[in-house]
Amino acid sequence: FSGAQLAGFAPACVLGLLLFSLLYVQLARPMQLYINGVPTVLVQDEAQAQALLEEVKTELAALYPAAANLRYEADLTFSKSGVEVKAKSAEASEIRTVLKEKLDWKVDASAIQVNQAKTAVLASTEEAESVLDTVKRAYLPSNGNVTLVEAEFVEPIEVVTVEASIRELDSATEAVQLLTQGTEKIEEYVLKAGDSLWTIASENDTSVEALQAANPNVGEKSLQIGEVLKLAKAEPMVSVKTVIKAVNEEKIPYSTVYEKDSSAFKGQQSVVKAGTEGKKAVTYEIAQVNGVELERKVIAETVVAEPVNKIVKTGTKTIVASRGGGGSGVLAWPIRGRINSPFGQRGRGYHTGIDIDANKGDPIYASAGGTVTQASYSGGYGNCVIIDHGDGLSTLYAHLSKLSVSVGQKVSRSELIGLAGSTGNSTGPHLHFEVRVNGGYKNPINYLN
Structure with missing residues (x-):
């Protein structure tokens, strides 16, 4: 070509390059993705958005494998209008997040209805039935000596198919907790020094009765610092x-x-x-x-x-007191002397034995054979000896000046056990003598010979 001819092609080349540049810029400019008319994210093109949309659907289907007919209901449109020439498309991860969160993904799910009110929503009928079975089993016996006869819900319960957003779906754990504890949030309180049920109830706008109902195993005397108490009683949505x-x-x-x-x-x-x-x-x-x-x-x-x-x-044998003032002869006199105070009522009190006159140091003898069960100082009795004779019969010797026997010692009838005195609650030397049968006081006169 001649120079003149080449010069004629120059304007055309320049125009071609300009058109190519404009076309390239237009093709390279990202598109705005609109969801229901609302701009959300810049994408390379519609094909990229559709590919990422399928990836999101596959991901959600893996998260909710039991859910049926995963879908979204939204109007997706694309436009480069208003997008700056130098704008860049968002990263694929960001686009996936937008598609996952901005779209209202729905499934055919199963709802548990209690008293015709929807409570928990599960991905499938099988999951809903499994939740109900878990709630029942929470109240079944675990003791080996206990067997189940029947278990049923008190309230009318039904599992129905519903259209649900995946955001509405409950996990099995969440559904069980909802049915067994209700929707009320159970607040907790950590015990500190000086706390009582009354102060805790007062500070938390509740009552002692409500605290005890929410914590049945906690008592006022068993409170421990650091222990956690529930401030409200869980009210289950179902009763088993x-x-x-x-x-x-x-x-x-x-x-x-x-x-x-x-x-x-x-x-x-x-x-x-x-x-x-x-x-x-x-x-x-x-x-x-x-x-x-x-x-x-x-x-x-x-x-x-x-x-x-x-x-x-x-025993059926009758004890007969002798006409001469003597008794049955079961017991021997521990000491011979005048009876200063008889058995029975004495002033405002009751005399549980007899007082026999004696001088300090006079010998005192066992009224019958037996085992010494006491030989020590005993309050108002002073130095005192008690002898168990068997069959519920025992004798007591009080106010002694000296003890001649010890506990556990075997003694014979008329064996020396001590010396008369005035120890304890006594106004002068004498022997206070008691006869007891099965712990009850008896008149010694009826037993002495």
């Missing part, structure tokens, strides 16, 4: 009624059989054979609601071991 059978081992009380013994005096008793409690297996049918017992009835009893009766011999 269970009927269980429980087998308990219980004691059978023994009976006491009294046998007459003509060789022992009236009032004297001796145990011939100790009693033994029996055992029985008792089967109860127990009705509960949310673990709280409503009713219990016995449906069976089986005796495991029969009780063994306690056998006690009781």
Whole structure:
């Protein structure tokens, strides 16, 4: 080509380059993605947006595998109008986030209705049924001696198919918590020094009764610093009624059989054979609601071991006081002397024995053979000796100036046990002498020869 010809092509080349540049800029400029007419994010082109949309759908389908018919309901439009020439498309991760969060993704889900009101929404019917089964099992017996008869919900409950946003879906754990604890938030309080149920209730606008209801295992005396208390009682949205059978081992009380013994005096008793409690297996049918017992009835009893009766011999021999003022002769006189104070009412009080006149240092003898159970100073009795003669009979010797025996010692009838004196609550030397039968005070005169 000649120079003139090349010069003629120049304007055309320049115009071509200009058009190509304008076309390139137009093609390279990102597009604004509108969701329901609202601008959200810049994308390279519609193809990129559609590809990322499929990726998001696949990701959500993996998160909710049990949900059916995953979809979104929105109008997506694209436009380069108003987008600056130098604008850049957003990163793919940002576009995915926008598509995930801005679109209202929906599924065909299953709702648990309690009293015809929707409570929890699960991804599938199988998940909803599993949640209800978990709620039931929370109140089933774990004890090996307990068996379940039946378990049912008190309220009418239904699982229905609903259209739900994925934001509405509850996890199985959330659904169980919702049904068993309700929607009320349970606040907690950490105990500190000086706290009491009353002060905690006062500070938190509640009552002691409400605190005790929310924390049934906590008592005023068992509060510990650092312990966590619930400030509100959870109110479950459903109630589970269970009927269980429980087998308990219980004691059978023994009976006491009294046998007459003509060789022992009236009032004297001796145990011939100790009693033994029996055992029985008792089967109860127990009705509960949310673990709280409503009713219990016995449906069976089986005796495991029969009780063994306690056998006690009781004396029938009558004690007759002699006309000459003497007694039955069961006991010997511990010392001979005048009776200064008899048995029975004395002024405003009651004299539980007899007072026999004596000089300090006079010997005191055992009224009958037996075992010394006390030989020591004892308050108003002063130096005192008690002898157990068996069959419930014992004698007491008080105000002694000296003790000649010790606890556990075996003594014979008329054996020296001490010396008369005036120790304890006493106005002068004498012997205070008591006769006791099975712990009761008796008139010694009726026993002395």
